Amino acid sequence: MSAPQSSKLNAQGYRHDLRGYLTGFGLAVVLTVIPFAMVAMGDTLDRATVIGVVAVLGVVQLFVHLRYFLHVDFSPEEREKVYLLAFSALLLFLMAAGTIWVLVNMNTRMMGMG
Amino acid sequence: MSGTSAIHAAPGLSYEAGHDHDHDAAGKALWGFWLFMMSDLILFGLFFATYATMLDPMSYAGGPTPRDLFELPGAAMETAVLLTSTLTFGLASLAVKYEQGRGRVLGWLGVTLALGLVFLGLEVREFAHMIAIGAVPQRSGFLSAFFGLVPLHGLHVTAGAIWLVILMVQIVGKGIDAGLTSRLARLALFWHFLDIIWIGIFSIVYLGGIV
C-alpha cells in the first residue's frame, strides 16, 4: 500500500482500479439478471435446465466477486490466500455435500413402511 | 526473508545486528480476518445444507412451501440493493487508496450504509409479511431452516452496518490513518463476503424455491 509515485500514475492507477470494480459490477449484474429472468419466464423453460443455469451462474458470479471485489488472483503474493480458499472450498464441499448426501439417504430409508 | 549465503553457513542459529524485524500488523489482521470469514463460510454452508435437506414434504409438515412464500420482485429488489452497495463500498475503498479526501470516503461509505439499511428494511418487511400470513419459524422444519439461514445473513449485514458507523465516526474524529485504513480493508472484505453469501441465498432459497 505504498503511496503512488506521482499524481499522473495515481490517476492511471485509479482509472485502472475503478475499471476493475465497474467490470466486476457489470458482470455481476449480467450474471444476476439472467437467472432471475429465466425463473421469471416460468413454465416456458425446462425446470432442470433452469436449476442448472442458476447453479452454474451462481458459481461463476462467486468467482467474479472473488476476482474483482476481493482482489484474489494467482499472483505470488496472493498464493497463500488461494490455498486458503481452495482448502475452505474443499471442506465446505465435504461438509455441505456430505450433509445433504447423508440426510437424503437416511430420509429415504426412514420412510419405507410395509 | 532476505537470507544471504553467509547466514546459511552458520550452524543452527545466529544473531544479526539490530534486526528485530517488524511484522506487518495490517497484513496479519487481514489474514486473521480471512480465516474468520472462512470459518463463517462453513457456518453458512451448514445452514445452507440444512435448508437444502429441509426442502421436502416431510419438513414442510403441511405448511407453506417455498412456492407459496417467495416472489421474484422482492428478492430482485434486495439483490439489486445489496449488489450496488458492494460497488459503492469498492468506490469508498478506492477513495481511501488514492487519498481522494475524507469527504469522498465518507460520502461513499454513507451511500453504502444507506443501501445496507434499505436492504435490511426490505428484509424485515418480507419477514413481517411471512409472519403475518402464518409462515412463522415455529410452523415447520422448512420455515425454521429459512429463518435460521436468511436472518443470519441479515444479522451479519446489521453487524457490518454498526461497524460501518463506528468507522465513519472515527474518520470524522481522527481522520484516515494507517489503523483506520486497515480496519476499512477488513470491513470491505466482510461486506463483499456478505454479498457472496447472498448469491447463495438468492440462487438456492429464492430462485431455487420459485422455479
Add this chain to the structure above:
Amino acid sequence: MTTDFWRIVFGRLDLGALDFLTAFRDPTLNEIILSGAAWAVILGGLAAVVALSRYRLWGPLWQNYLVSVDHKRIGIMYIVLAGIMLVRGVLEGVVMRGQQADGLGGGFLSANHYAQLFSTHGTIMIFFMAMPFLTGLINIVVPLQIGARDVSFPMLNSASLGLTVAGAALVMISLVVGQFSTGGWTAYPPYTDSLFQPGPGPDYWLWSVLLAGLGTTITGINFVVTILRERAPGMTLMKMPMFTWTALCTAILMVFALPPVTVSTAMLLLDRYAGFHFFTNALGGNMMNYANLFWLFGHPEVYILILPAFGVYSEIVATYSGKRLYGYGSLVVATMSIAVLSFTVWLHHFFTMGQDADMNAAFGIATMLIGVPTGVKVYDWMATMYRGRVRMTVPMVYLVSFMVLFVLGGLSGIILANPSIDFQVHNTLFLVAHFHNMLIPGLLFGMLAGYTYWFPKLFGFRLNDRWGYISAWSWVAGFVLVFFPMYVVGLMGMTRRTVAYTNPAYQPWMILSAVGGVVVTVALLSLFVQLYVSIRDREFTRDIGGDPWDARTLEWATPSPVPAYNFAVIPHVHAREAFAVAKEAGLGYQAPPAYADIHLPGDTWMGVILAVFGTAFGFGMIWYMWWLAALSFAVMAVAFIGRALRGDRAGVVIPAAQVAAEHRAWLAAVGRLAPVTREHEQDGINHGVAAPETREVAA
C-alpha cells in the same frame, strides 16, 4: 404484583434449584455426594478468595495474570483451569466406577444423578480439561519454538481464555444452582428438546459449549496467523519443530471444525428457546441432522485433541533419545493427512442410524485409512529410539506407555470402523473403553509429558522425578485396570450410561475397574504432591542454563524462566532442531552483536470482561433472567466497540540496555555452570547446561 417482579428478577430460578441444601433434608449417600460436590465448589471458591486476600495476592494476580497478554501467562492460566477441571472430571469418573462396581441391581446413586455425572464428565473432560490443556501448552510453547515475541493477536488470546473460562464457570455453577443436562456430552435431541427436558440442564450444556467453542475458534485463528506470520527469520515451514506443525494443524482444525458445533448448538437453542423445529419430533424436525452436524465437529475434534499430544511425543522422543527426530517429512505429511481425513469420517459415529450399506462402507474405509498415517507416526517414533540413547525419564514413561496402549486403542478403533461389528459394540462399554484408550494415552499422557518437559522452562526448576514416576506409572496401571475390563463387558453386551445392571457376570469386571479408579486417584494426587515437593525442593533442581534435557529446539536456547520478551534478540534459524545443531558446533550460547529496544503489547481487560460477563450472560439466558443477559451482552458489546473506537492500547517498551544486561548476565551464568552429562540429568548438579555427548558410537 410482587411475584411478577421477582419473576422478572430471578426468571425461573427459585430456592428449589439450590439442591446443595437437599442433603440436610434427605441424607442418602446419593444426596450427600451431590451436595458435597456443590459444597466443594462453594467452599473451594471461598477458600481461594480468602487465601488470595490473606496473602495479598489480588494485586499480583490481577497484574501478572488476569490482564496480562503474555502468551506464557495465558497458557499457565489455561493449564490451571485444565487442572481444576481434571480434578472434577476424574473424581466424577471414580464415583461412576464405584457406582457400577455396586451396580448389580442397584448401587448408591440415583439414575438421574448418574446421568448428570456422565454428562458433566464428558463435557468437562473434552471441552474444559483437554481443550484448555492443549491450548495452554500451545500458547506456552509455540511462540517460543518459532522465535516470536508473542502471538499475532494478544488481546484476542486473552478474549479466548475469557470465553473458555465463562463456559467452564457455567458447568461449575450447575453443581450449585440447578442441575446439569442428563443428555450426555453429545446432547442428542429429541431427548434434550424442551418437550422432554424443559429444565435448565440442557441449557447449561448448550451455553457452556457455545461460549467455549467461540473461544476455541478465535484461538484457532490466532495460532494459524501466529505460526504463518511470526516465525523467526530463516525458519521455513519445513524447519518448524514438530510440535509447532501439530499446533498448526490443530489450529486449522479449530477454525474449520468448530462451526458445525456452533451451528448445532445454535439450532438446538432456537428449538428450545424459540420453538423452532430443526430437530424436534413433529412438524418436520430432523434429529438425524443433529447427529450429523455434531459429529461433523466431533470427529475433527478428536484430532484437535490428539495432534498436539503427537507433537509433544515427537519433541520428547528426539530429546530423550539424544537423536534427531526420524522421518520429519513423513511426520509432517502424516499430520496433514490426518487433519484432512478427519473431515471425511464423521458418519462412523452413527453407523447404526439406518443409512445404506454403500454409505456405511465408504465411511468405514475412510476411517480405517486414518490408521495408516497414525501408524506411520508410531513407527517414526520407534525409529527415533532406534540407535538412540534412551533415557527413561518421566515423559518417556508416558511416551512408551502411550505407544503400547495407543496401538491397542487403534486395534479397537479398526474393529469399530467395521460397520457390521460396530452394530454390535456401538453404545456399549467397548466403545467407552475405545475412546478412553485413545484419549487417555493419546491426549492426557501427552499433555502430562509436555507439562513435565516444559515446566522448567516456565518456572526455572525441574519437577520432582520420584513423584513423577509414581504418578506416571499409576496413570498407566490405573488406566489399564479401569478400561480393559470395559472392553470385556462391552463385548458381553453391557451398554454405556447404565446406572445399574442385572447380569452378575458384569460385576467382577466392574469391581476390577473400580480398583483402577482408586489407582487413578492416586495418580492424580501424586501430581499435586509432585508439584508441592518440587516447589519445596526447587533450589536443588534449579534450571539456570535453560536446557535441562539437552533438548533440540529453539525454546531451549532461552533462559529459564523465560523473560516476558522471550528472546533477547530474535535468532536467525538455519536448520531443523536448530539449537541442537548449534550446540553440536559449540555455538549454543552466542552473544548477539547488538541489542535493540523490545516492544511488547499492553495489558487488556478483555479476558476478564468476557469471563465475568460471559458467565453472567449464560447464567441469565439459562435462568430466563433476560435483564441480566441483555445487560451482560451490552457490556461485552460496549467493551468491543470501545476498544475499536479507542484503538490498541500503548504497549510496553523494554530498553535495549536492560535487555542487554539481563542477557549478558545469563550468558555469564551459563559460562560458570558445569555442563552435565545425561548420566546426571535427574540429579542436583543439573542446572540446565548440557555437556555435548552426540558423537556417533559404534556398537
Add this chain to the structure above:
Amino acid sequence: MSNARPEGSGQRTRRGLCSHRVGLLSVAVAVAVAVAGAGAAQAAGFLSPAGPVAVAQSVHFWQVTWISMIVVLPVLVGVPLLAWHYRYGNARARYAPNWDFSHALEWVMWLVPAAIVAVLGVLLWQGTHSLDPYRPIASDKAPLKVQVVGLNWKWLFIYPDYHIATVGEMAFPQDRPVQIELTTDTVMQSFLVPALAGQIYAMPGMVTKLNLAADRVGHFDGMNTQFSGDGFHDQHFTAVAMAKDDFDAWLKAVQAKGVALNPMAYARLATSSTPAEVRATFGNPAMPPSVTYFTDVPTDLFGGIVMRYHNGHPMTPADQPGTAAYNTKYSG
C-alpha cells in the same frame, strides 16, 4: 528437611528400576485381563452367537483382530525392546545421533499398513453389504413380521399378522427369519439383541428395519442401548427363540391370556414405566414375570404411531409420550 539430599550417579537406575516395576506389573495385569476377558467375552454377547447374523459378525470380529496384529504386534514387542536395548549407558548399543531417514524403512512404514487397510477394506465392504440390517435373511421360510415401538422404558413388540403384542418378551420360531420394523413414540432409542444381530436406531416418526434369525432355541438378552432417561437401565427384554410348535403354542397362549390393547390402554402403556411396572399395571398371574401380553391390537397401530409425527400439528407435552405432562395426564 536436611540439605544433604541423595544426589549423584546411580540415582537414575535405582529410581528408574523401582518405579518401572509398577510398569511391568501393569503390563502383567493387562495381559491377565486380556486373557481372562477374551474367555469371558466368548461366553456371552455376540461372541457366543445364536444366529447367522451374529455368527458372521463374530467371525468378522476375529478376522479383523488377527489381521490387524500384523501392524500391532511390532509395536507391542518393539517398543519395550528398543527402550531396553538402546537405554542410555548400554555400551553394546550402537548410537547414531544424526541418522534420521531411510527410504527402505519409509516404504515399509507406509505400505504395510496401507496393504493391511486394503485387505481389511475389502472385508469391510463385503461384510457391510452382506450384513446390512435392512437386508432380508435368505431362507425358504416366509419371514415373521414384528413391529417394534420404543417407549419409556420398554419395547412394545407388535405381531401384525396375529394382532397381538408383548412387552418384556419377543418370541419367534428358530430357523425362521424375523423381519423387524422399528420406531419410537418418545426419544431416540437403539434396539440390540447381541446374540442374534447388531443394533439399529429407532426414532419417532421414522421407520428403520432389522433382520435377524436364531439357529437354536434359547433365551437371549435384548435391550435399548441409547440412553433415554431414568429408567433406561431397565429397558431390557428377553428374545426367546422357540421350536415351531412351541411358537404356535405361545401364540395361542398370548391370545388366551392377553389384555386388549385399545387406544386407552396404549395411551397408558406409553407413560414412563419399566417392563415390570407394565406387568403390574396390565398383567395377570397367567403371564410370566415382567412380561405382558396384549391382544386385539389394531392393524394400524404401528403406522398410526409413526404418522402422528407427520400430521402437521404441533406436539404438545400432554400429547407426547415420554414427557412429564403426558405421564401426569395418562398414568392416573
